[in-house]
Amino acid sequence: MSATPYRTPVVSKVKLETxxxxxxxxMRTDNRDLYSPxxxxxxxxxxxxxxxxxxxxxxxxxxxxxxKLGIGRPFEDTPNEGVLQVNxxxxxxxSPLFEPGPPDENAVELSxxxxxxLRDPKAVDLGSLVIRPGxxxxxxxxxxxxxxxxxxxxDASMLGVMAAxxxxxxxxxxxxxxxxxxxxxxSPGTPLKLNKRVxxxxxxxxxxxxxxxxxxxEEALAESRLVLAFDEQGTVVGAxxxxxxxxxxxxxxxxxxxxxxxxxxxxxxLDSALQKNQGG
Amino acid sequence: xxxxxxxxxxxHGNRLDGRQRDEMRPVDxxxxxxxxxxxxxxxxxxxxxxxxxxxxPREPTWRxxxxxxxxxxxxxxxxxxxxxxxxxxxxxxxxxxxxxxxIRESLEPVVMTELFPRTAIEIxxxxxxxxxxxxxxxxxxxxxxxADAGIPMRALVGGVAxxxxxxxxxxxxNEVEDNxxxxxxxxxxxxxxxxxxxxxxxxxMTLDELKEGTDMALKAIERIVEKEKQAxxxxxxxxxxx
Numbered sequence: 001m002s003a004t005p006y007r008t009p010v011v012s013k014v015k016l017e018t019x020x021x022x023x024x025x026x027m028r029t030d031n032r033d034l035y036s037p038x039x040x041x042x043x044x045x046x047x048x049x050x051x052x053x054x055x056x057x058x059x060x061x062x063x064x065x066x067x068k069l070g071i072g073r074p075f076e077d078t079p080n081e082g083v084l085q086v087n088x089x090x091x092x093x094x095s096p097l098f099e100p101g102p103p104d105e106n107a108v109e110l111s112x113x114x115x116x117x118l119r120d121p122k123a124v125d126l127g128s129l130v131i132r133p134g135x136x137x138x139x140x141x142x143x144x145x146x147x148x149x150x151x152x153x154x155d156a157s158m159l160g161v162m163a164a165x166x167x168x169x170x171x172x173x174x175x176x177x178x179x180x181x182x183x184x185x186x187s188p189g190t191p192l193k194l195n196k197r198v199x200x201x202x203x204x205x206x207x208x209x210x211x212x213x214x215x216x217x218e219e220a221l222a223e224s225r226l227v228l229a230f231d232e233q234g235t236v237v238g239a240x241x242x243x244x245x246x247x248x249x250x251x252x253x254x255x256x257x258x259x260x261x262x263x264x265x266x267x268x269x270l271d272s273a274l275q276k277n278q279g280g
Numbered sequence: 281x282x283x284x285x286x287x288x289x290x291x292h293g294n295r296l297d298g299r300q301r302d303e304m305r306p307v308d309x310x311x312x313x314x315x316x317x318x319x320x321x322x323x324x325x326x327x328x329x330x331x332x333x334x335x336x337p338r339e340p341t342w343r344x345x346x347x348x349x350x351x352x353x354x355x356x357x358x359x360x361x362x363x364x365x366x367x368x369x370x371x372x373x374x375x376x377x378x379x380x381x382x383i384r385e386s387l388e389p390v391v392m393t394e395l396f397p398r399t400a401i402e403i404x405x406x407x408x409x410x411x412x413x414x415x416x417x418x419x420x421x422x423x424x425x426x427a428d429a430g431i432p433m434r435a436l437v438g439g440v441a442x443x444x445x446x447x448x449x450x451x452x453x454n455e456v457e458d459n460x461x462x463x464x465x466x467x468x469x470x471x472x473x474x475x476x477x478x479x480x481x482x483x484x485m486t487l488d489e490l491k492e493g494t495d496m497a498l499k500a501i502e503r504i505v506e507k508e509k510q511a512x513x514x515x516x517x518x519x520x521x522x
Contacts, residue, residue: 002380004352004388006345105381108374120463120483224385226479236490239465239481244388246475249498253491260487 002105004244007097009220016221023209030059030215035258037213037265040159042273044167052168052192056160059215060150062094065142065160067168071181072139074130082129082137086115088144088157095149109242114144114158117198117229117238124165125193131173136181138170140192151216154227158200159270166274168192198237199266201259202227205245210255212262226255230263284460288445297326297454304440304452304500309420309507311428311515317404319429321511323421325440325452327411332421334429337399350393351401355384357418359407379415386419386439386468386478392432401431412455413441419468419478424508428515437477438504439468442493444483449493451500465490467497471505 019029026033038059047053052067072083088111090098103111118124129138142164144157169189173181204214204222214222223245229238236256241247247255285296294300305326314320317333324330337351345352357380361367383405391401403425405418416439423437443453444463458464463483469476476498485493 001354001356002377002384003342003345003354004347004350004384004393006347006352105377108377109381112374112378116482229481234487236481236485236487237483239479239490240382241476241479242382242385244385246389246470246473246477247479248474249476249494252476252479252494256487256490 009097009216011217011220015217019217019221020207020209023206023211028211029217034209034211035262037155037262037269038215040269040273042159042163042270042277044163044274044277051171051189052164054160054163054167056156056163058152058156058159058213060148061146061152061156062148063153063156063160064145064147065157065164066145067164068141068143069168069170070139070141071131071136071183074134074137078126079134080130081126083139084115084119084124084126084142085139086111086118086142086144088114088146090146090149090153094146098146098149109240110144110153110157113154113200113227113229113238113240114142114161117158117200118161121198121231121235121237122195123198125195128193129170131181149216151214151219152202154200154202155213155266158198158229159266162197162199162270163274165192165194196231197267198229198231199263199270200227200229200238201262201266203255203259203262205247205251205255210251210258212258226252226259228256228259228263230260232264232267234260234263285456288457288461289448295450296456301448301450302496304503305454307504307507309424309511311424311511317425317429319425319427319431321421321424321428323417323424325413325417326454327409328407328413328417329409330405330407330414330417330421332403332405332418332425334401334403334422334425334431336401336429337396337431338402340398340400342400346398349397351391351396351399353384353388353391353393354400354402355380355387355405355422356403357383357405357407357415359410359414363407363410379418382478382480383415383419383422387422387426387437389475389477390423390434390437390470390473391426392434395432401426410455412453412458413466415439416441416466416468420504420508424512427508427512435470435472436505436508437468437470438501438508439466439478440497440500440504441466442497444485444489444493449489449496451496465493465497467494467501469498469501471498471502
């Protein structure tokens with residue numbers, strides 16, 4: 001059962017007024033304009049035992065993504081495809097707002113928004129993950145771990161997922177005489193095939209303002225948030241309104257336009273963060 | 281398992297069930313169908329049938345979750361095991377957890393929870409038969425049930441899903457169009473306030489399609505909410521002043 005949240009961060013009136021005053025001048029409390037995301041830092045391959053991994057810092061929000069490949073069965077209706085599974089955990093160490101236990105509705109929502117934003121535009125070439133049609137295929141497990149929460153785990157998670165997918169290698173395997181698939185441990189493997197890259201862009205509605213990549217204070221003040229998934233061509237590949245508020249039609253379209261521009265900023269940030277990562 | 285239809289439109293451009301692309305299925309709204317609940321509504325969009333019941337405002341069962349300044353809204357969206365082609369396990373799925381959340385968030389903007397601090401308003405939705413658009417039918421049913429329970433609201437809410445099949449946007453998609461189409465975009469709104477209260481997209485759309493689809497949904501929602509009002513008026517008993 002879903003209930004009105006009762007554990008929400010408290011933001012003082014003074015802070016709210018400061019934030020709105022700064023918006024009026026086109027500024028934010030963490031030194032950026034209304035439509036810019038925070039700084040992005042990405043480290044790939046941080047978990048050697050995973051087939052792909054990334055640690056992402058979007059401002060002070062930290063997310064680690066681990067990708068594991070295992071042998072399973074394709075779904076009956078898609079015998080020629082591998083299986084994509086997305087799971088996320090809002091671990092209690094990340095924030096006093098998170099509680100231990102099985103994924104709550106927020107974690108489930110995060111998993112499902114990331115899942116459909118990858119699945120519908122066919123971001124991962126699942127066809128390349130079939131081993132024997134209808135019988136054996138790779139199962140691609142994407143596990144999202146929110147480690148430190150300062151707002152906007154949607155965007156940070158998807159950036160982490162992209163970085164990790166781009167860094168994922170599918171292990172080599174051989175078939176035994178009985179038809180068993182044996183994964184070759186420590187094999188170099190081949191890079192995972194991606195069809196396209198996708199980012200999530202979250203905007204928050206605070207007063208009459210729409211701001212990109214809200215931090216925790218802004219999320220707490222936001223009436224509502226809009227999460228939109230875009231590919232590099234600017235096509236919308238997923239969407240979710242989240243939070244207890246509502247949008248006028250005008251505000252809604254404004255948020256969509258703002259998000260679409262911000263998506264391209266995220267792609268650039270991701271590229272330069274990955275480049276920096278390789279250089280260092 | 282259902283097969284993908286060869287085509288989604290006949291030679292006249294009509295859909296498989298004979299509808300035009302911007303045509304709703306028959307919408308039926310019945311108010312006060314349950315005797316125990318404070319408010320209830322049975323809503324069908326074609327073969328999709330959902331029932332919503334409202335209890336409250338009442339003493340919260342879950343004491344840890346009491347809001348000092350308003351009522352807590354609780355929503356459970358659940359699919360009956362017999363509602364689908366193949367039996368659905370009654371255990372809640374991740375989908376039902378997510379939908380319960382977005383349905384709650386689609387109603388919170390209109391329910392005047394501030395009038396009932398420290399109480400709970402509980403909304404139970406059961407999908408009796410699923411043929412596409414169950415979450416949006418659920419929102420319509422929940423909104424009507426809240427009104428039937430006499431809970432003060434700023435406006436009524438209605439929902440409808442837009443689909444994309446063979447590259448064409450269609451209103452109120454059914455199950456086949458959902459399963460084999462390119463996009464499912466559920467929208468809910470409170471037309472009297474001009475507010476969008478639910479927006480999701482499962483699939484791929486250009487910006488123009490997204491806007492065209494949203495406008496199409498908003499127009500249809502106006503008609504759905506009109507039906508809701510009509511059903512509520514019919515269910516109300518006229519009281520003669522003494």
